[in-house]
Amino acid sequence: MKHLLSAVALLSTFSAAPALAQTACTPGTYAAPDGDFVVLVKSPAVAAPGLRYLFRDGRRGATSDAGVPLTCGTGDVTVKGKAWAPIAFRETPATFDSVGTKMAGVLIEPPGTADAKRPLVVMVHGSERNSPIGGVYGYAMAAQGISVFVYDKRGTGGSEGEYTQNFELLAEDAAQALGQARSMTAGRHGRAGFFGGSQGGWVAPLAATRTTADFVAIGFGLVASPIEEDREQMVSEVRAAGLGEDAEALVTRLSQATAGLLLSDFRTGYEALDAVRADMKDKPWAAKIEGEYSGAIARMPNEDLKRVGRARVDNLELIWDYDAVAALKKLDAPLLWVLAGEDREAPIETTRGALLGLAKAGKPVDVYLFPDTDHGMFEFTTAVDGSRSVTRITDGYLKLLGDWIKGNARGTYGRAEHLTPR
Structure with a gap:
């Protein structure tokens, strides 16, 4: 998952109805x-x-x-x-304090009489800087009979503070958001917890260890560190290009070398990076390797890396060697994890193994996999050059989230594979 916002052009695939000039649509x-x-x-x-x-x-x-x-x-x-x-939702703006920072959010409640069994979910969004308030996902959850609290990440939208990707601080914000949501819905909510997408897969489980949460649901997140994410992205790239085990070994070495720079604040590790560069210099594919950050680092001269590498790559307080498995081992609440089978931003190999290991050890982990989907649970078409064009969110994903949060997930959800059936 990219730690910088990238825009994706989304295409509509429905073509049965004639083209119409839509001018009167009301949000x-x-x-x-x-x-x-x-x-x-x-x-x-x-x-x-x-x-x-x-x-x-x-x-x-x-x-x-x-x-x-x-x-x-x-x-x-x-x-x-x-x-x-x-649907006549009840929407209530709110502010709350987290670590001395004023945060802004909105509570969305389904219509009808107060229901002391209605689930409550706090949406923990990903690495994007845009506001989730007024976005489609909060309403899509509320439309399924769930009370939803969405809030702006610190330093974005209506929330104060500096934008960061420090999981520890973001988890504290999410925990405070759940406390705020609970206080606003006192007497009219049942089980309460978190949903996290993408980077939220690191933050939401950690938040649930900081407060009492009845559940955590994750979509297309990682049970791996950002360093492991970088390596897996590059391995995915060379596999997609059919380059073989030698290329996999080289990009693994590249990820190890760039990790050394990151963990030393760009003070040491240049000898290892130079050695990998030397072994990659005659590989025509090397100039196209990206990963999360290793491709860019490999193409920067050492002089520039020593001078501005940290400012360019490591300016958001990301915990590069974050131990995601350790956080999940501390988590007692039931956990739903939904994997995108062909995820290029958050490759699933390590994550899938870790989750199934936790389930085997007796943790309350529920794992679903939607095949032929990329990051965001998007279905896609693939061009001759291997690039992908997003079409839609895969059928069944939104309903699975709603049903599981309500405690009644059962049956089939589109083409999802239930990897931990009980």
């Missing part, structure tokens, strides 16, 4: 009588008056796309000839 969440729903929100990636849409089955796009699978009316939307009514 909101609209539900069908059978519980299906679609979320419409404003998005910087969609030119006004268009809105981003997300269906429960994972179809997503913009209302301005050709072939959009809905039409907007006055106060409702129409899908396949049937009107879907808006």
Whole structure:
């Protein structure tokens, strides 16, 4: 998972309906009588008056796309000839303090009478700097009968402080967010816990060791350190290119060398890096290797690395050798982990093994894998050059999250493989 924000162009794959000029769409969440729903929100990636849409089955796009699978009316939307009514969520802005920093969030509650058994989830977002408040995922969770608290990461949106990727500090923020959400829903919530996506897979379990949490759910996260993530990304790259075991060994050495620089604050480790560079210099593929950071480090002269390497690569307080397994061993709450089978940003080999090991040891770990999906649970098409184009979120992922958080996950969810059935 990238530690810098990258924009992904998302394509709509629904083409059965004719292209329509959508000008009257109103942001909101609209539900069908059978519980299906679609979320419409404003998005910087969609030119006004268009809105981003997300269906429960994972179809997503913009209302301005050709072939959009809905039409907007006055106060409702129409899908396949049937009107879907808006869900009247109760949304309450909030602020809370964490480590001397004022944080901003919003509580989203489903309509209806107070329900002392309704689950409550705090959304722990990933490495992005954009605000999750007003985004599709909080509403997609709330549309399934869950109270949701979303908040801006420190240094982003309405939250004060400096942006950081220090897991310890971010976990403290998440723990305080859960306390705030509990106080706001006193008497009208049941089990309460965290959902974390991507980098949230490091933060949410750690937060659950800092406070009382009834569950933790993770999507496309890692049970590995950022250093291991870098190595696995490069191994994934050379495997995708069909380069063989020698190339895997070289990129593994490269990751070890760059880790030495990072862990020494770029003071030592240059001899090991130079040795790997020498062995890679005649490899035509070496110039294209990226990883999380090793490719960029390998292509910077040592003089530059000594002068500005830390400022460029290590300026967000990331814990490079973070022990994710140790945090999970401390976790007593039930854990859901959903893997993207072809994840290029967070390759799953080490994570899958660690999770299954924890489950075998008796930890309450529930693991699902969606095949043929990339980071974000996105399905994709692959071009001749190996590049991928995102199409949709895989069917079943959103429903699995909702059902598991509510404590009633059962049956099949799209093409998901349940790796830890009981």
